[in-house]
Amino acid sequence: DAGVTQSPTHLIKTRGQQVTLRCSPKSGHDTVSWYQQALGQGPQFIFQYYEEEERQRGNFPDRFSGHQFPNYSSELNVNALLLGDSALYLCASSLNGHFYGYTFGSGTRLTVV
Amino acid sequence: SQQGEEDPQALSIQEGENATMNCSYKTSINNLQWYRQNSGRGLVHLILIRSNEREKHSGRLRVTLDTSKKSSSLLITASRAADTASYFCATVPTGANNLFFGTGTRLTVIP
Numbered sequence: 454d455a456g457v458t459q460s461p462t463h464l465i466k467t468r469g470q471q472v473t474l475r476c477s478p479k480s481g482h483d484t485v486s487w488y489q490q491a492l493g494q495g496p497q498f499i500f501q502y503y504e505e506e507e508r509q510r511g512n513f514p515d516r517f518s519g520h521q522f523p524n525y526s527s528e529l530n531v532n533a534l535l536l537g538d539s540a541l542y543l544c545a546s547s548l549n550g551h552f553y554g555y556t557f558g559s560g561t562r563l564t565v566v
Numbered sequence: 567s568q569q570g571e572e573d574p575q576a577l578s579i580q581e582g583e584n585a586t587m588n589c590s591y592k593t594s595i596n597n598l599q600w601y602r603q604n605s606g607r608g609l610v611h612l613i614l615i616r617s618n619e620r621e622k623h624s625g626r627l628r629v630t631l632d633t634s635k636k637s638s639s640l641l642i643t644a645s646r647a648a649d650t651a652s653y654f655c656a657t658v659p660t661g662a663n664n665l666f667f668g669t670g671t672r673l674t675v676i677p
Binding site: 457484486488494495496497498501503508509541543545549553555556557558559560 | 597599601607608609610611614654662663664665666667668669670
């Protein structure tokens with residue numbers, strides 16, 4: 454039973470560029486949440502996708518957008534990258550309505566130079 | 567901003583000692599969860615306590631919850647070097663569908 458898979462593992466981008474991160478949820482899960490974790494900080498909620506729609510959003514600018522596909526996998530897109538976007542991006546999957554079974558991927562380390 | 571804060575920010579103990587971490591949060595919650603993170607990688611779920619529970623045990627872990635004070639504590643007994651990691655509390659606020667994390671406690675267990 455595969456857990457949450459994120460790709461790529463590491464990524465280096467230049468300021469102003471755009472990036473797409475990918476997440477495949479755990480088998481049986483239908484909800485995907487994205488988090489940004491700056492070095493030495495706790496994860497910050499970006500947004501959550503369910504039934505291919507953004508259901509909830511944290512305090513992040515519109516440069517951060519996402520998508521969920523019919524197979525429940527998800528993408529996180531960040532446009533016009535800033536140095537401050539450098540962080541570990543974590544994807545978590547869960548089953549809608551179940552607050553207990555969050556499963557996290559190993560994350561994508563994004564460095565903006 | 568973070569949903570909660572943890573105390574202490576860092577903790578260093580000898581192997582075999584107990585480690586206690588505290589978490590405070592700001593809003594009413596459905597449940598509170600504790601996670602572990604090794605070396606800035608993925609988060610591993612440790613234990614969940616519901617808002618109507620006061621204490622829960624799992625192996626060497628003991629979690630307490632005081633909703634009147636909006637606080638929780640995680641106790642790791644008989645610590646091992648392998649327990650070295652960052653520990654985060656996370657809440658599911660009432661009416662929400664997602665987790666909000668605290669600032670974390672960095673635990674170092676010295677062999």
